[in-house]
Amino acid sequence: xxxxxxxxxxxxxxxxxxxxxxxxxxxxxxxxxxxxxxxxxxxxxxxxxxxxxxxxxxxxxxxxxxxxxxxxxxxxxxxxxxxxxxxxxxxxxxxxxxxxxxxxxxxxxxxxxxxxxxxxxxxxxxxxxxxxxxxxxxxxxxxxxxxxxxxxxxxxxxxxxxxxxxxxxxxxxxxxxxxxxxxxxxxxxxxxxxxxxxxxxxxxxxxxxxxxxxxxxxxxxxxx
Amino acid sequence: xxxxxxxxxxxxxxxxxxxxxxxxxxxxxxxxxxxxxxxxxxxxxxxxxxxxxxxxxxxxxxxxxxxxxxxxxxxxxxxxxxxxxxxxxxxxxxxxxxxxxxxxxxxxxxxxxxxxxxxxxxxxxxxxxxxxxxxxxxxxxxxxxxxxxxxxxxxxxxxxxxxx
Numbered sequence: 001x002x003x004x005x006x007x008x009x010x011x012x013x014x015x016x017x018x019x020x021x022x023x024x025x026x027x028x029x030x031x032x033x034x035x036x037x038x039x040x041x042x043x044x045x046x047x048x049x050x051x052x053x054x055x056x057x058x059x060x061x062x063x064x065x066x067x068x069x070x071x072x073x074x075x076x077x078x079x080x081x082x083x084x085x086x087x088x089x090x091x092x093x094x095x096x097x098x099x100x101x102x103x104x105x106x107x108x109x110x111x112x113x114x115x116x117x118x119x120x121x122x123x124x125x126x127x128x129x130x131x132x133x134x135x136x137x138x139x140x141x142x143x144x145x146x147x148x149x150x151x152x153x154x155x156x157x158x159x160x161x162x163x164x165x166x167x168x169x170x171x172x173x174x175x176x177x178x179x180x181x182x183x184x185x186x187x188x189x190x191x192x193x194x195x196x197x198x199x200x201x202x203x204x205x206x207x208x209x210x211x212x213x214x215x216x217x218x219x220x221x222x223x224x
Numbered sequence: 225x226x227x228x229x230x231x232x233x234x235x236x237x238x239x240x241x242x243x244x245x246x247x248x249x250x251x252x253x254x255x256x257x258x259x260x261x262x263x264x265x266x267x268x269x270x271x272x273x274x275x276x277x278x279x280x281x282x283x284x285x286x287x288x289x290x291x292x293x294x295x296x297x298x299x300x301x302x303x304x305x306x307x308x309x310x311x312x313x314x315x316x317x318x319x320x321x322x323x324x325x326x327x328x329x330x331x332x333x334x335x336x337x338x339x340x341x342x343x344x345x346x347x348x349x350x351x352x353x354x355x356x357x358x359x360x361x362x363x364x365x366x367x368x369x370x371x372x373x374x375x376x377x378x379x380x381x382x383x384x385x386x387x388x
Contacts, residue, residue, distance in 0.1 A: 001229040001231065001232060001262075002229075002230075002231045003266050003268075004231065004234070005234045006236050007234060008239075011375075014264055014265070042280050043281050045284070059281065059284045061280045065386075067378055068378060072385075075280070075284065091291040091295070092288075094229075094291065096264075097228075127229075129229060130227030133227035217385075217386040220382045220385075223375040224373070224376060224378045224382060
């Protein structure tokens with residue numbers, strides 16, 4: 001739940017990085033932490049196991065700039081990806097304003113991606129949140145690996161789109177990031193919408209800021 | 225908006241009233257500082273001694289602490305733990321739920337006792353509860369009834385901010 005604090009002149013929003021275990025959620029935050037100037041970010045907190053697997057969450061607050069005299073403070077959270085930590089995962093989604101689903105592009109992780117995406121839909125539904133209404137982007141990580149699935153295959157499995165039932169939205173919306181592709185389009189007589197997607201190599205930083213900037217922009221636009 | 229977590233805002237008047245309650249509590253208990261944190265981990269207000277740690281991080285951990293304990297309560301058949309107490313060698317903290325939406329955190333040392341803090345916190349929770357009720361009622365009003373939002377018409381500014 002975004003919070004506009006007129007006393008401290010801040011707009012606070014919560015972004016959650018979701019996805020299967022070892023997919024690169026923590027690497028996304030580490031990359032942001034490493035590249036944002038220290039005066040524009042807080043301390044990164046990781047509640048992790050001794051083997052550096054996320055146990056509860058990672059947390060990093062960042063300022064992404066000022067609008068109308070208000071600092072835009074984004075609180076970035078990751079969830080633990082491992083299947084058996086669902087109770088913790090669900091807690092982190094409370095009050096979420098935007099979601100980044102970090103998928104592991106490796107062929108052998110497709111099932112884990114699908115399971116995690118389904119789990120995201122289920123957990124959101126339990127709070128009464130609707131992923132088709134909330135700022136949501138998909139990031140295909142580890143694009144540098146030789147065993148990475150094609151983006152088409154990943155899109156087909158993880159981001160096939162949802163039906164647009166509001167007639168006023170029935171017009172093609174081009175994907176500003178991928179030329180020739182659409183976020184809303186008619187297919188076989190049905191209007192469908194997909195979440196924006198990004199390719200990344202979080203471990204070296206590729207695609208990390210593009211993803212963050214995009215989802216942050218989507219969140220602020222819901223307030224405008 | 226249906227299907228999303230929504231938005232709420234805290235204006236300067238709300239902030240002043242909240243701070244007055246926190247300051248009063250500190251005066252009555254000799255605690256070091258008091259904070260109000262929402263359940264999603266955002267710091268709403270604080271009063272008392274200058275904090276020597278990052279309050280944003282502290283707020284996120286406070287919310288996580290309370291959420292995890294809520295689940296533990298349910299597992300043992302309790303609807304909730306309305307308050308938590310963490311005792312340290314020198315510093316301790318007492319946390320109390322307010323309307324299941326925000327958490328009052330009081331940090332104190334040996335200049336006071338947990339008994340006194342617990343006693344005084346009750347009245348502060350009641351006072352703050354009324355303010356939080358009002359904030360939530362305002363947040364649940366249809367957007368049109370609240371007047372123009374802060375970022376209304378700011379699309380171009382938002383685009384400019386993120387298109388560098």
